């Protein structure tokens with residue numbers, strides 16, 4: 001299910017342009033969406049889910065135009081959405097909650113519904129906790145309930161907004177593996193701040209910056225954006241003012257060892273390094289600012 005976005009603009013009251021003439025094509029499979037806080041990721045996802053309306057521009061999902069009521073309904077029938085903050089009813093058990101959402105999604109036949117809920121509890125490895133109230137669930141368990149509710153109607157398009165924020169490493173890995181397994185010939189749009197989640201699951205990625213497309217391409221080509229721009233510099237003094245400090249570690253020989261993304265060597269003793277995805281992301285998303293020196 002291909003998503004075609006052209007000239008997409010969303011301006012909020014007060015003049016904030018959350019999206020500013022965005023052009024983007026999203027193919028079938030897992031697709032990553034990266035961007036700093038406020039870059040416009042959630043706004044884009046809400047528009048794709050039919051919850052928010054654009055100020056200008058055109059979006060089609062699987063050929064259906066989101067500007068029309070018929071188009072929105074067609075998209076919503078094949079859509080699963082896991083928002084940043086999924087409201088759950090704490091007094092319901094996982095099974096009751098999923099049953100309730102399934103009913104809202106039109107799974108009217110109780111036998112079909114029971115079977116589908118049971119299947120999904122199995123998929124997200126919560127069968128053993130199915131009859132516990134959601135109030136006692138950990139963040140990771142709640143996110144798994146969230147993904148189960150998003151998958152109830154077997155969507156062709158799954159939109160997930162920062163699903164791994166706040167999860168411990170084990171839960172994060174489990175969750176992103178689940179998404180990859182689900183993707184197959186469907187479209188999964190994964191928005192996150194966590195560059196590693198994209199590196200481990202997506203072939204292609206887009207980077208949003210201030211409502212515009214800063215990059216679109218393969219994960220490898222985003223990494224290559226930083227080729228020749230990543231440096232290691234050990235110094236007892238402060239980091240150089242130009243460039244973005246990616247990491248700072250105490251050096252064995254004293255002082256600090258900085259990993260720096262900068263167009264030119266940040267000092268005479270700087271050593272070139274192989275770029276990683278995070279370096280590529282910083283090159284396209286924040287070329288003008290340094291993490292430590294901003």
Ligand SMILES: Nc1ncnc2c1ncn2[C@@H]1O[C@H](COP(=O)(O)OP(=O)(O)OP(=O)(O)O)[C@@H](O)[C@H]1O
Nearest residue numbers: 012013016018035036037038039040041042043044
């Ligand atoms: N309902 C709203 N009213 C006014 N401004 C809004 C509204 N929703 C979002 N914005 C603004 O639009 C911009 C983009 O916000 P958005 O939530 O889409 O970014 P984001 O990339 O999802 O950020 P985050 O990673 O923090 O969730 C921000 O400047 C935000 O303050």
